[in-house]
Amino acid sequence: MLSATRAFTLKFSLPSFAFSTKTCMESPPRSPKANIFNSSCRSPSRKADAKDTGYASITLQEWQGWGTTSPVPAKVLEVVEDFKLLEKANDAQMTFGGSGGKLQGEFKIQEDKKHRATYEALGDSEKKIQFFSARQIACRVLGSRDYLCQKCWLPLEEDCMCSKVKHSSLWPGVRFWLYMHPKDFLRQNNTGKLLWQVFGVQSATLCLFGIPEHEEIMWNAFKLAGKDKVWCLYPNKNAVTMSVYDAFGQGFSADLEHSPTVKNEDKTLNFVLIDGTWSNSAAMFRRLKEQTKSVWGEEDLPCISLVTGASTMHKLRPQPSWDRTCTAAAAIGLLSELQCLPGFNSCGLDKQVEALEDALVVLLEALTARRLRMGRSITRKVRHISNIC
């Protein structure tokens, strides 16, 4: 019996934190919603003071605490050092606010000028990508420190959902790579993070776009695995894709003799999930193709599309504010379709699908509760569909 898979229709604009503490203080609440608005002030401006707190450095322990497996990226550390120098030179303290670690105040004005000049001065596009990514990530790590839970990326004291997430072991024949855009790193509504929360970082590994330390780990694993064990899940109609059945339905299963308990590195299927907005995903896919070419001499990275995936993805974008794929739903779709194939139906994938679905529900509930507390409208609709195969 095949497991029923739920598809989610989301209709809510994403949580954001438009009000800094300062704004709230300066604009006395005038509406009956005063108390609820005040609660949004609990997303305070966050000061990063190198002198008092040692904020400016990122340790390996902190870096890996956010879900990554690499050393602290050298370029991220460089950006942090530059911030520190800028603080000293201008006597302006680093202040962060909002979600995503956005710089604020006088420091932001100074840093804006500086990073634009640095970016313009960089010669080639590769250096520009790496600088862009490193700066984004440095801001997010410094701005989220002591504010977001490192595991679930939700505000630590108010919304941490970790106690409700159940862990599950992913069948060792599958490994996910979350190829994530820096702007999605530490985003509260990101769903890719659920994969390593549920399955662990060895079964679902984060790879940040434009961070060489991450991309190297991923590509080294792909080189070891071989090209025929690497697939990209890319829900773009312009890419040439195969269905899960075409790729793994016939003949492939005979080649896959995994024991559920013994990991056989040579036969593990590596699936890249592109975790970014639709507008960013094209650039991310292009980079994957370029790297495919530099590793294997040809840029045709094999792509998988889901039978149910396209419609699920489409439903997940009912309005411009949700202009991203739901990465967890893509993983759920893939595992569910694999589960339907003869070579995979004894791998327990249905249980793993269930664990991921449960975690997605927990995240949606946490985000909804947060919006309610902040006095924002909820027009979320979760629909259950049970027709995956």
Ligand SMILES: [Zn+2]
């Ligand atoms: Zn948490």
